[in-house]
Amino acid sequence: MSIRVTVWNEFRHEQKSEHIRRIYPEGIHGVIAGYLRQQGLAVRTATLDEPEHGLSDEVLATTDVLTWWGHQAHHEVQDAVVNKVHERVLAGMGLVVLHSAHFSKIFKKLMGTTCDLKWREAGEKSRIWVIEPAHPIAADLPQYFEIPHEEMYGERFDIPAPDTVVFASWFPGGEIFRSGCCFQRGNGKIFYFQPGHETYPVYHQPEVLKVIENAVRWAAPSKGPQPVFGNHQPLEKLATDCC
Amino acid sequence: MSIRVTVWNEFRHEQKSEHIRRIYPEGIHGVIAGYLRQQGLAVRTATLDEPEHGLSDEVLATTDVLTWWGHQAHHEVQDAVVNKVHERVLAGMGLVVLHSAHFSKIFKKLMGTTCDLKWREAGEKSRIWVIEPAHPIAADLPQYFEIPHEEMYGERFDIPAPDTVVFASWFPGGEIFRSGCCFQRGNGKIFYFQPGHETYPVYHQPEVLKVIENAVRWAAPSKGPQPVFGNHQPLEKLATDCC
Amino acid sequence: MSIRVTVWNEFRHEQKSEHIRRIYPEGIHGVIAGYLRQQGLAVRTATLDEPEHGLSDEVLATTDVLTWWGHQAHHEVQDAVVNKVHERVLAGMGLVVLHSAHFSKIFKKLMGTTCDLKWREAGEKSRIWVIEPAHPIAADLPQYFEIPHEEMYGERFDIPAPDTVVFASWFPGGEIFRSGCCFQRGNGKIFYFQPGHETYPVYHQPEVLKVIENAVRWAAPSKGPQPVFGNHQPLEKLATDCC
Amino acid sequence: MSIRVTVWNEFRHEQKSEHIRRIYPEGIHGVIAGYLRQQGLAVRTATLDEPEHGLSDEVLATTDVLTWWGHQAHHEVQDAVVNKVHERVLAGMGLVVLHSAHFSKIFKKLMGTTCDLKWREAGEKSRIWVIEPAHPIAADLPQYFEIPHEEMYGERFDIPAPDTVVFASWFPGGEIFRSGCCFQRGNGKIFYFQPGHETYPVYHQPEVLKVIENAVRWAAPSKGPQPVFGNHQPLEKLATDCC
Numbered sequence: 006m007s008i009r010v011t012v013w014n015e016f017r018h019e020q021k022s023e024h025i026r027r028i029y030p031e032g033i034h035g036v037i038a039g040y041l042r043q044q045g046l047a048v049r050t051a052t053l054d055e056p057e058h059g060l061s062d063e064v065l066a067t068t069d070v071l072t073w074w075g076h077q078a079h080h081e082v083q084d085a086v087v088n089k090v091h092e093r094v095l096a097g098m099g100l101v102v103l104h105s106a107h108f109s110k111i112f113k114k115l116m117g118t119t120c121d122l123k124w125r126e127a128g129e130k131s132r133i134w135v136i137e138p139a140h141p142i143a144a145d146l147p148q149y150f151e152i153p154h155e156e157m158y159g160e161r162f163d164i165p166a167p168d169t170v171v172f173a174s175w176f177p178g179g180e181i182f183r184s185g186c187c188f189q190r191g192n193g194k195i196f197y198f199q200p201g202h203e204t205y206p207v208y209h210q211p212e213v214l215k216v217i218e219n220a221v222r223w224a225a226p227s228k229g230p231q232p233v234f235g236n237h238q239p240l241e242k243l244a245t246d247c248c
Numbered sequence: 249m250s251i252r253v254t255v256w257n258e259f260r261h262e263q264k265s266e267h268i269r270r271i272y273p274e275g276i277h278g279v280i281a282g283y284l285r286q287q288g289l290a291v292r293t294a295t296l297d298e299p300e301h302g303l304s305d306e307v308l309a310t311t312d313v314l315t316w317w318g319h320q321a322h323h324e325v326q327d328a329v330v331n332k333v334h335e336r337v338l339a340g341m342g343l344v345v346l347h348s349a350h351f352s353k354i355f356k357k358l359m360g361t362t363c364d365l366k367w368r369e370a371g372e373k374s375r376i377w378v379i380e381p382a383h384p385i386a387a388d389l390p391q392y393f394e395i396p397h398e399e400m401y402g403e404r405f406d407i408p409a410p411d412t413v414v415f416a417s418w419f420p421g422g423e424i425f426r427s428g429c430c431f432q433r434g435n436g437k438i439f440y441f442q443p444g445h446e447t448y449p450v451y452h453q454p455e456v457l458k459v460i461e462n463a464v465r466w467a468a469p470s471k472g473p474q475p476v477f478g479n480h481q482p483l484e485k486l487a488t489d490c491c
Numbered sequence: 492m493s494i495r496v497t498v499w500n501e502f503r504h505e506q507k508s509e510h511i512r513r514i515y516p517e518g519i520h521g522v523i524a525g526y527l528r529q530q531g532l533a534v535r536t537a538t539l540d541e542p543e544h545g546l547s548d549e550v551l552a553t554t555d556v557l558t559w560w561g562h563q564a565h566h567e568v569q570d571a572v573v574n575k576v577h578e579r580v581l582a583g584m585g586l587v588v589l590h591s592a593h594f595s596k597i598f599k600k601l602m603g604t605t606c607d608l609k610w611r612e613a614g615e616k617s618r619i620w621v622i623e624p625a626h627p628i629a630a631d632l633p634q635y636f637e638i639p640h641e642e643m644y645g646e647r648f649d650i651p652a653p654d655t656v657v658f659a660s661w662f663p664g665g666e667i668f669r670s671g672c673c674f675q676r677g678n679g680k681i682f683y684f685q686p687g688h689e690t691y692p693v694y695h696q697p698e699v700l701k702v703i704e705n706a707v708r709w710a711a712p713s714k715g716p717q718p719v720f721g722n723h724q725p726l727e728k729l730a731t732d733c734c
Numbered sequence: 735m736s737i738r739v740t741v742w743n744e745f746r747h748e749q750k751s752e753h754i755r756r757i758y759p760e761g762i763h764g765v766i767a768g769y770l771r772q773q774g775l776a777v778r779t780a781t782l783d784e785p786e787h788g789l790s791d792e793v794l795a796t797t798d799v800l801t802w803w804g805h806q807a808h809h810e811v812q813d814a815v816v817n818k819v820h821e822r823v824l825a826g827m828g829l830v831v832l833h834s835a836h837f838s839k840i841f842k843k844l845m846g847t848t849c850d851l852k853w854r855e856a857g858e859k860s861r862i863w864v865i866e867p868a869h870p871i872a873a874d875l876p877q878y879f880e881i882p883h884e885e886m887y888g889e890r891f892d893i894p895a896p897d898t899v900v901f902a903s904w905f906p907g908g909e910i911f912r913s914g915c916c917f918q919r920g921n922g923k924i925f926y927f928q929p930g931h932e933t934y935p936v937y938h939q940p941e942v943l944k945v946i947e948n949a950v951r952w953a954a955p956s957k958g959p960q961p962v963f964g965n966h967q968p969l970e971k972l973a974t975d976c977c
Contacts (some may be wrong), residue, residue: 095361095362095406097625114360115360116360117357117358117359117360117433118338118433118434119338119434119477121475121477121478122477123476123477123478123479123480124478124479124480125479125480125481125482127482127486129482129486132726132908134889134890134909134910135715135716135889135890136889136890136912137675137715137895138678138715138716138717138718138890139583139675139677139678139679139680139713139715140675140713140715141713141715143713143715143716144713144714144715145714146715146716147716148716148717148718148719148890157480157482159480160863160864160865160902161475161476161477161863161864161865161867161877163338163434163475163477165408165431165432165433166411166432166866166898166899168409168654168655169654169895170895170899173889173902173910174910175904175908175909175910177482177484177486177727178480178481178482178483178484178486179482179483179484179861179904180480180483180863180904181863181902181903181904181910183865188408189408189409189623189625189626190360190361190408191361191362191406191625192624192625193625194625227625227626227627227629227630228630228631229621229623229624229625229626229627229629229630229632230621230624230629230632230633230634231624231634232364232404232406232624232634233366233404233634234362234364234365234366234404234406235364235366235367236366236367236368237366237367237368237400237402237421237423238368238421239368239370239372239400239420239421239422240421240422240423240618241420241421241422241663242973243370243372243420243421244373244420340868375665375969377646377647377666377667378646378647378958378959379646379647379669380652380918380958381647381921381958381959381960381961382826382918382920382921382922382923382956382958383918383956383958384956384958386956386958386959387956387957387958388957389958389959390959391647391959391960391961391962403620403621403622403659404620404621404622404624404634409623409655409656411897411898412652412897413652413656416646416659416667417667418661418665418666418667420970422618422661423620423661424620424659424660424661424667426622432866432868432869434868435867435868436868437868470868470869470870470872470873471873471874472864472866472867472868472869472870472872472873472875473864473867473872473875473876473877474867474877475867475877476877483861484906581847581848581892600846601846601847602846603843603844603845603846603919604824604919604920605824605920605963607961607963607964608963609962609963609964609965609966610964610965610966611965611966611967611968613968613972615968615972616973643966643968645966647961647962647963649824649920649961649963651894651917651918651919652897652918654895663968663970663972663973664966664967664968664969664970664972665968665969665970666966666969674894675894675895676846676847676894677847677848677892718850718890718892719852719890720848720850720851720852720890720892721850721852721853722852722853722854723852723853723854723886723888723907723909724854724907725854725856725858725886725906725907725908726907726908726909727906727907727908729856729858729906729907
């Protein structure tokens with residue numbers, strides 16, 4: 006069965022800005038969803054202004070991997086929805102966090118830190134280096150690729166040390182950034198990926214889309230056991246029973 | 249200058265239960281604080297029923313490492329205090345989380361997961377193995393030590409994969425547990441240590457106290473740079489300026 | 492295309508001991524290879540006493556994942572073959588290291604440590620707990636499973652801290668062990684799995700075989716970029732050229 | 735008692751090149767040793783052309799932390815000495831590996847990988863960012879510092895994923911590098927630090943010296959238990975004895 010992906014987008018910039026709408030006439034979610042469909046995945050989209058932000062219990066229950074792009078309206082995402090997404094991730098749903106969603110409520114809640122960073126909008130190039138070529142998210146990529154125009158994100162990136170740093174980026178202004186980071190939380194797999202400023206056509210670039218596809222495949226639930234918690238009877242005779 | 253430690257305790261069991269009060273006549277915090285003082289540290293105590301739980305801005309600002317024991321009243325800890333402790337940890341204050349404080353608001357907030365586990369109160373032995381002997385928290389310890397009577401905590405322990413698992417425990421009922429776990433979050437260092445059920449004299453045991461001392465020394469702030477976040481001017485001439 | 496697996500076995504115990512031959516009439520490799528074939532993998536076997544230990548350049552070049560069982564004859568494995576396997580792992584071939592192969596030349600060379608441990612042959616039970624249920628090697632497994640009779644392996648296991656500890660084991664004699672450990676080295680993925688003492692029918696047990704299958708699928712090369720090393724021309728104009 | 739440091743240097747460039755001798759009239763080891771002495775450490779030096787490379791059993795047995803700089807004569811270091819250093823690290827001696835010693839026999843043996851990388855000698859600047867400000871090796875440093883002229887080292891750096899990446903570097907030619915990496919191996923702590931090309935006065939720079947001092951203090955043995963390996967009697971009554 007195909008991996009079931011829900012591509013979530015704040016979808017405000019595209020409606021407010023003529024410039025951005027020209028880059029993403031069907032929204033950032035439209036481009037990402039379109040690409041993932043072509044790869045054979047079962048894709049839906051959801052956006053902030055839909056009821057429950059498009060993330061009803063039914064949608065979440067039937068989502069294997071959720072991708073998340075947000076920027077200017079993080080605070081408008083309802084806590085009730087954030088809590089449900091959090092529960093679903095811990096229960097096994099994958100989460101791919103894109104660009105400015107480093108500041109989304111869901112990512113901060115999962116990380117436990119500020120997730121703050123340096124940034125600059127100067128239309129700079131970014132060069133993304135593969136740091137761990139053995140990781141499946143690096144599949145079918147060259148040793149580095151470039152994004153002609155991107156917002157700079159720079160260290161210190163205030164996240165827990167990732168389980169794996171798959172990519173790290175170079176910026177011409179002198180900064181570096183851990184731009185592709187894996188985390189396991191509960192039964193869920195999380196991948197943060199830095200590229201994707203809304204004013205540049207980053208999600209039209211094949212390498213960027215390939216990374217997102219790889220991340221979705223990696224983050225899909227792997228059918229491990231659901232943990233059992235709480236009071237637990239001994240599996241062995243305790244000494245007092247036995248000797 | 250000595251490391252400034254604040255030993256925080258819920259301090260309810262000791263007041264309600266004659267049995268527990270006999271083990272800890274001055275509270276769990278009294279025993280831990282007394283030991284740490286003997287090691288030359290600058291120690292204060294704070295408890296739940298003090299104003300602001302004993303954790304005023306002034307106390308937090310002058311605390312290098314906070315140790316935390318709580319159990320039945322996690323929900324009574326005010327969110328405002330939790331948020332201040334969270335900020336202080338990210339700014340560099342060390343945090344040593346003891347036993348049932350795995351379910352404290354502050355630990356769950358820092359971890360981003362449920363922090364749930366298996367448990368059983370059967371007066372079992374626990375054997376604590378050193379997994380990473382090179383870690384400073386394992387200093388001056390034998391390869392394993394035993395606690396004659398302890399509450400069982402068993403895996404799956406729903407935490408992010410620790411930066412280092414220093415100790416792991418064996419229980420006679422058939423369970424194992426990652427019982428000594430290091431995490432870096434922001435500029436702060438966090439150590440979770442499993443032993444310490446209130447009905448047994450665990451914090452009178454020399455090895456347990458030694459681990460807490462080692463953890464305090466390890467978690468003390470190390471004077472690294474405070475990160476700079478936000479909009480950032482380029483450190484190099486950008487291509488458009490220069491070529 | 493199917494994953495191409497080479498199942499390597501020392502294959503001495505089965506020839507020398509009537510008891511062991513009865514458990515594995517076609518060798519340990521026979522049982523593992525048979526199971527993996529049923530799962531749709533493309534499987535060959537190789538053993539110590541074949542020329543080049545069955546690991547010619549051609550065999551290695553067409554192997555995606557190598558599984559390795561050895562015990563009493565580690566020293567008979569030629570260094571030239573070990574070096575070739577080492578190169579292949581760094582170039583991307585997966586390696587699944589089984590039981591007493593913790594002391595194999597190839598595992599020690601890849602780890603850089605002694606890989607020593609505690610052991611005891613007493614026919615004890617072992618209980619294998621899933622520590623990281625989100626990891627693909629934990630797929631389709633219960634939260635723990637038991638091996639009725641197994642050699643005890645106990646900590647301290649002298650390995651580098653694994654990238655992920657997927658499983659850890661409980662033994663009735665009071666020991667614990669990190670029994671399922673992932674490592675990335677170069678472009679290769681390595682999984683160490685503890686079960687498999689030759690005198691018990693461990694590799695006939697469905698859960699054990701399932702772990703090996705999961706590990707093979709996880710360790711298969713993921714087509715990341717082959718790193719480029721050595722002298723490197725600048726990708727940007729250096730300041731002296733430009734300003 | 736002071737930490738006992740042995741500063742090891744290949745000490746060939748300084749004798750062959752007038753240019754390099756002017757930078758390091760008493761050798762690279764002379765500058766590093768002089769600085770560490772001023773910080774109150776107990777420092778000796780040792781060089782390649784001394785008998786046993788200056789690393790007799792007695793010297794190694796009384797060394798807490800060994801720092802290692804080598805470049806053109808890695809192959810002249812005797813395997814017997816490398817094996818002794820390896821054993822000492824696993825037994826708890828700290829090791830600080832500097833610059834081109836990424837290709838030293840001892841570092842490659844401890845890592846198990848090629849330790850290869852990209853390089854370029856173009857007199858470029860390097861900017862070293864603190865990635866983990868909570869780590870003790872980042873103490874007393876700014877959020878980044880610059881080395882005016884340095885050899886470029888670029889990713890992919892073929893090492894196991896470090897336990898902690900404390901520093902990462904930016905180079906103007908477009909590369910990045912994990913330039914400060916921690917590893918625990920056996921009872922020993924290892925720190926790799928990238929700066930230090932022989933043709934520039936890198937080890938005269940205060941921030942670089944501070945990092946080396948911090949690394950030495952971090953890598954000093956912490957008196958954890960020496961592991962016990964081999965056949966092990968049960969610590970609990972086995973079921974067959976008891977029930």
